[in-house]
Amino acid sequence: MTSKKPEGSSKRKSKSKPRIIEHPHSSEQFFTNRELGWLHFNRRVLFEAEDHRTPMLERLRFLSICNSNLDEFFMKRVGGLKRQLAYGITAKSSDGKTPIQQLKLVRAMVSEMVQAQALAFSKSLVPGLKEKKIFLLKWSELTKEEIARLHQYYMKNVFPVLTPLSVDPGHPFPFISNLSTSLGVTLKHPERGNDPLFARVKIPQVLPQWIRIEASRAGVSSHADYRYVSLIDLIRENLADLFPSMQVLKVMAFRLTRNADISRDDEDAEDLLAHIEEELRMRRFAEVVRLEHGPSPDPWMLQFLIKELEIADDDVFELPELLDYRGLGAIADLKIPELRYETWPSAVPLVFQDDNPVSYFNLIREQDQLLHHPYENFEKTVEKFIRISCEDPQVVAIKMSLYRTGDNSPFIKSLIRAAEMDKQVVCLVELKARFDEERNIYWAQELENAGVHVVYGIVGLKTHAKTALVVRQEGDVMRTYAHIGTGNYNVTTSRFYTDLGLLTCREEITSELVEFFHYLTGRSLKSNYEKLLVAPVNMFQRFKFMIEREGENAKAGKPAYIFAKMNNMEENDISLALYEASKKGVLVDMSVRGFCCLKPHLQGLSERIRVFSCIGRYLEHSRLFYFRIGQADPVDGDFYIGSADWMYRNLHARIECIVPILDRPLKEKLWEIIQLYVRDSRQTWDMNSNGEYTQRKNLEKGPDPGVQEQLQILTRQKNQATETKGQ
Numbered sequence: 001m002t003s004k005k006p007e008g009s010s011k012r013k014s015k016s017k018p019r020i021i022e023h024p025h026s027s028e029q030f031f032t033n034r035e036l037g038w039l040h041f042n043r044r045v046l047f048e049a050e051d052h053r054t055p056m057l058e059r060l061r062f063l064s065i066c067n068s069n070l071d072e073f074f075m076k077r078v079g080g081l082k083r084q085l086a087y088g089i090t091a092k093s094s095d096g097k098t099p100i101q102q103l104k105l106v107r108a109m110v111s112e113m114v115q116a117q118a119l120a121f122s123k124s125l126v127p128g129l130k131e132k133k134i135f136l137l138k139w140s141e142l143t144k145e146e147i148a149r150l151h152q153y154y155m156k157n158v159f160p161v162l163t164p165l166s167v168d169p170g171h172p173f174p175f176i177s178n179l180s181t182s183l184g185v186t187l188k189h190p191e192r193g194n195d196p197l198f199a200r201v202k203i204p205q206v207l208p209q210w211i212r213i214e215a216s217r218a219g220v221s222s223h224a225d226y227r228y229v230s231l232i233d234l235i236r237e238n239l240a241d242l243f244p245s246m247q248v249l250k251v252m253a254f255r256l257t258r259n260a261d262i263s264r265d266d267e268d269a270e271d272l273l274a275h276i277e278e279e280l281r282m283r284r285f286a287e288v289v290r291l292e293h294g295p296s297p298d299p300w301m302l303q304f305l306i307k308e309l310e311i312a313d314d315d316v317f318e319l320p321e322l323l324d325y326r327g328l329g330a331i332a333d334l335k336i337p338e339l340r341y342e343t344w345p346s347a348v349p350l351v352f353q354d355d356n357p358v359s360y361f362n363l364i365r366e367q368d369q370l371l372h373h374p375y376e377n378f379e380k381t382v383e384k385f386i387r388i389s390c391e392d393p394q395v396v397a398i399k400m401s402l403y404r405t406g407d408n409s410p411f412i413k414s415l416i417r418a419a420e421m422d423k424q425v426v427c428l429v430e431l432k433a434r435f436d437e438e439r440n441i442y443w444a445q446e447l448e449n450a451g452v453h454v455v456y457g458i459v460g461l462k463t464h465a466k467t468a469l470v471v472r473q474e475g476d477v478m479r480t481y482a483h484i485g486t487g488n489y490n491v492t493t494s495r496f497y498t499d500l501g502l503l504t505c506r507e508e509i510t511s512e513l514v515e516f517f518h519y520l521t522g523r524s525l526k527s528n529y530e531k532l533l534v535a536p537v538n539m540f541q542r543f544k545f546m547i548e549r550e551g552e553n554a555k556a557g558k559p560a561y562i563f564a565k566m567n568n569m570e571e572n573d574i575s576l577a578l579y580e581a582s583k584k585g586v587l588v589d590m591s592v593r594g595f596c597c598l599k600p601h602l603q604g605l606s607e608r609i610r611v612f613s614c615i616g617r618y619l620e621h622s623r624l625f626y627f628r629i630g631q632a633d634p635v636d637g638d639f640y641i642g643s644a645d646w647m648y649r650n651l652h653a654r655i656e657c658i659v660p661i662l663d664r665p666l667k668e669k670l671w672e673i674i675q676l677y678v679r680d681s682r683q684t685w686d687m688n689s690n691g692e693y694t695q696r697k698n699l700e701k702g703p704d705p706g707v708q709e710q711l712q713i714l715t716r717q718k719n720q721a722t723e724t725k726g727q
Contacts, residue, residue, distance in 0.1 A: 030579070030599060031094040032691035034570050035077055035102050037595025039109045040693055042069045044615045044685055046113065047695070050120045056128055057339040058617065061332040063121060067325040070110065071179055071257060074290045078106060079259030082289055094572055094597055107314055118321035132339060134226040134331070136210070139233045146213050150229065154238050158207060162235065164242045166199040173308045174200055178258040178286075181323055183236060184301050186250035187243060196249060198304055201242065203232055203253075209327025228331065230322075250298035254305065255323045257290035291316045292323050341617050344712045346377040346495075347719040352384065357392040360385070361472060361505075364481055369503040370666040372673070373487065374618065375715035378494035382501055383410055385483055389470040390418035396478070397424035397471040399517045401463055405443060406490040412443050416450040424471075425452045428520050430463045455521050458655065461536070463520065465657035466501075466643045469513050480510035484659040486622045486641055497621040498708070500641045502659055502666075509659060516657060535644055535656035540573075543646070546627045546638070547577040554585035558630035561637075562588045563674050565624040566645040569611075570597040574646045582608040591677050592687075593620040601689045611687040612696075614677060616708045625658070626674060639670045673711070682706035 048054050049062035081099040084090055090098050097105075126136050135141075142150070165174040166187075176182060180202055187197040203209075211234055213227040232253055239248050288309045293302065295318060306316065322328075337343075349371075351363045363369065371381050387410065389395045398418055405411055419425045429444040448454045457463040466485040471478055487499030504510065512532045518524040519534070526537075533539040547562065554560035562581065569575075569590065575598040578588055588609040590596065600609040614620050625640040642658025644650040661667055677684075681698035683706035688694070698704055705713070 028095045028097075030605075031570075031572065031575065031597045032595075032599055033093055033095045033097060033102065033105070034595055034597055035081070035093075035106055036109060037597060037691055038073060038077065038568075039106065039113065040691060041594045041613065042066055042073070043109075043113060043116075044613060044693060045069060046116060046120065048615060050116070050124065055338075055340050056125070056132060057332045057334060057336065058341055059120075059125055060129075060328045063117065063125065063325045064327075064329050064332065066113075066117060070113070074257045075178070075260035077261075078103070079261040079286070079289050081106075082259065082287070083261050086287075094570065103314070110317065114317060114319050117325065118319065121321050121325070132336075134334070135228065136331075137213075137227060137229050139229065139237050142213075142229065146227070150211065150213065150234060151238065153211065154234055155241070158204070158231070158235065159238070159241060161204045161207065162201055162242060164199050164201050166197060167308075168197065176200070176202075176256050176309075178256065178260075179324075180205070181232065181253065181255045183232070183239070184252045184254055184298070184305065185239060185243070185248060186252075186298055186301050188247040188249055190245065190247065196300055198301065199243070201235065201239070203235065207231055208330055209324070210331060226334070230327075232323075250301060252293055252298050252301050253323055254291060254293040256288050256309070257292075259286040259289050289315060292319050294318075294323060295320055344374075346374050347715050348377045348380045349719060350722050352381050355384075355388075357388045357394075360388050361392075361474075361481060364503050365479070365505045368506065368661075368663045368666055370661065370663075370669055371501045371503070372622075372669075372711070372715065373499045373501065374495050374497070375711050378499075379410075379491055381503075382483060382485070382489070382494075383491055385470075385481075385503060386411055386468060386489075387414045389472075389481070390414040390421075390423070392472070393421075394474065395423060395470055395472045397426075397469075399426040399428075399469040400489065401428040401430070401465050401467050401520065402440070402443070402489055403430045403464055403466065404488040404490055404493070405440070406488075406492045407439065409443065409489070410491060411489045412447065415447060415452055419447075419451040426455065426517065426521060427452050428455045428457055428463055428517075430457055453521075457520070458523070461653060461655050462649075463655040464643050464650065465516075465655055467513060467516065467657050469510070469517055479505065480507075480514060481505050482510045482513050484509075484513070484642065484657060486624075486643060496617070497619045500622045500624060500670075502641060502661065504659075506662065513657075520655065531660055533640065533642065533644075533656075533658035535650060535654060536652050539644060539656060539658060540571075540651040543574060543625075543651070544577050547574070547581050549629065550586045550627055551581040551584040553628070553630040554581070556630075559628050559632060559634075560584075560586040560630070561626070561628040561634070562586060563591075563624070563626040563678070564588075564646065565591040565620075565622060565674075565677065566593075567621065567623070568592065568594040568596070569646045570595065571646045571648050571651055572597070574651075578609060579605050582606050589674075589678055591620070596687060599689045599691070600687055606689075613685045613687065613693060614680065614683050614707060615685065616683040616706055618708050623658070624670065624674070626670070635664065635667050635671050637667075639667050641670075672714070676707045676710050676714075680704075680707035680710075683708060 045062060046066040049059045049066060081103055084099045092098055093102060129136060167173050182203060183201040185199045185201060187199055189197060209231050210228040211231060213229060215225060236251055239251065288311050291305060291309060291311055354360065389398055415425050415427055427447055429440050444454050466487060468483040470481040472481065483501055483503050485499060485501035487497050509531050512529050515524060515526050516532060516534060519526060529538055533542050550560045550562055569592045578598060582588055586608060590611045591614060592611055593613055596611050600606050600611045623642055623644060626637055628634060628637045631637050639661040640658050641661060644656035644658055650656055661670060681696045682704050684696045685693040686696060
């Protein structure tokens with residue numbers, strides 16, 4: 001059988017002898033591996049699906065999140081390692097491992113993880129859901145009546161959508177899109193000998209991946225509405241309708257993951273928009289980095305796919321249960337309160353409940369406002385700030401940076417409305433926000449069509465800062481207001497990401513933010529920011545200085561303490577500075593949600609460094625930094641919030657913005673938050689010097705509410721107290 005590759009598919013580059021590049025601080029003694037650290041993080045996510053304390057439907061959701069995380073990991077990180085090998089440049093990681101070594105370790109950890117996923121699903125979740133009258137059924141468990149009704153559903157809703165694609169001399173091997181699930185079918189023609197034929201049937205993503213079996217008219221048990229069968233099983237059991245007169249020999253479900261790490265150097269890109277659009281087209285035809293298939297595969301079909309997809313045996317993963325747990329999201333969304341997290345309504349601080357623009361700007365002018373989402377409502381604070389600014393006739397200019405804004409964004413609508421009112425509107429849209437490129441291109445064009453001055457950032461640097469600037473005419477004065485946050489201007493994610501944001505009118509901050517936007521739009525070379533930490537201008541140097549200052553304070557016998565909360569950590573120079581601070585007596589607490597390449601608890605090096613990770617119903621996304629600076633009262637130390645992790649890319653290869661918190665009441669609020677994270681014994685995992693994690697358990701007391709629930713309770717209590725005081 002012969003086949004022809006579709007146009008646009010790319011052969012793997014021939015492998016020349018690898019050129020090993022040593023990292024300047026490459027050492028397993030000092031650093032853990034980034035890729036393995038990320039897999040440890042995803043294993044903590046999977047634990048939430050295994051944990052019986054997590055509500056049943058939320059456990060399904062965590063199983064789906066674990067699956068989605070792994071997909072992105074293979075597209076980005078595994079794809080990147082394979083890309084290095086393809087070009088013969090095998091730079092060693094911080095812990096001294098080559099890409100080949102890392103890929104072997106990744107495969108071992110992923111293989112264990114998919115086994116744990118399958119075990120959690122089949123041995124815990126399926127039986128547990130059954131006890132709650134939610135049935136995830138195999139085809140053999142259906143009644144004859146249900147099979148008959150499902151066949152009717154199939155012929156009406158599924159059969160017309162399917163497109164079987166065969167492979168023979170007249171039909172080349174089909175292009176199979178990224179993350180698509182397919183049924184591979186081995187066929188035999190009744191009149192053309194015994195040679196097997198291959199056909200592929202794509203599982204349509206436009207249909208529910210789990211089909212609810214409706215109750216019959218005669219009526220069955222009351223739980224009939226919660227009986228489900230997978231779309232894959234439904235199609236598999238009705239394949240004869242797709243291949244009449246052909247003999248179906250074998251059927252195997254499989255799923256592809258393609259490399260998304262295909263970015264090219266854009267230093268010389270004359271048109272960044274066209275460059276990103278071309279990159280998206282390239283990604284569609286990127287090489288395959290993973291083939292997943294179900295149990296008991298057809299050996300002939302598996303080898304056929306390996307050959308046609310040009311992959312190695314190590315790229316193939318056998319999954320004991322489902323290929324894609326993401327389809328369980330619809331079941332996790334069932335409106336059964338006792339099987340889901342308790343509803344936690346976000347609070348709207350009393351000061352933000354007035355819709356009068358004058359009152360709104362007055363409250364920011366009178367005192368800085370620190371917001372903690374989702375405990376405090378994002379839509380009625382930050383989104384309202386932009387909406388009121390766009391509608392207020394006294395506002396003359398608005399500038400924003402958008403990284404991931406989401407679908408149907410109210411921010412986009414407000415900016416378009418402001419442009420229509422002849423305000424000066426500038427919006428920096430980051431086109432290289434991975435996996436959001438198409439959406440951002442669309443919104444950038446919509447903004448430009450409305451008259452907004454759209455900027456696509458600085459070539460060679462991804463703009464990750466979350467900032468907004470509003471200029472308002474107040475009498476004879478042009479007064480500037482600002483929002484600087486740790487999260488995206490995205491209403492949807494604001495409901496389940498924890499983030500911090502500052503609304504301020506302080507001239508020492510807003511004047512520098514004006515120049516920061518000049519840097520974004522006009523290539524200003526200002527380097528002497530006094531308040532703001534701006535990457536790649538002064539942020540790295542300032543952070544390193546503040547860490548070294550804590551070391552000197554500890555050495556001099558002054559109070560010294562560092563707290564840093566972020567998503568991930570792998571900047572080696574920052575790690576080395578923290579090691580030196582620890583040796584001088586500084587206690588360092590690091591709340592790092594994902595991977596951390598620094599090693600805590602090493603004798604003589606990092607004995608006073610503690611690293612921990614918080615996993616829960618909300619995605620920990622806020623970045624918060626604290627330095628004691630020798631102060632007797634810890635609240636008098638320095639506090640910062642902003643968009644950057646302590647990652648090489650954030651500090652050296654992205655545009656980031658971090659702002660100091662100067663008002664004492666806001667510092668008190670942040671110090672309280674820090675203490676809750678440090679003391680948590682429900683949602684927190686402690687990292688050891690080998691990069692592994694142990695979940696904290698408070699054995700002396702009863703079960704504590706986790707830090708997220710404590711913050712929810714605390715926010716609600718403070719809001720109620722403020723409202724009572726105001727009455």
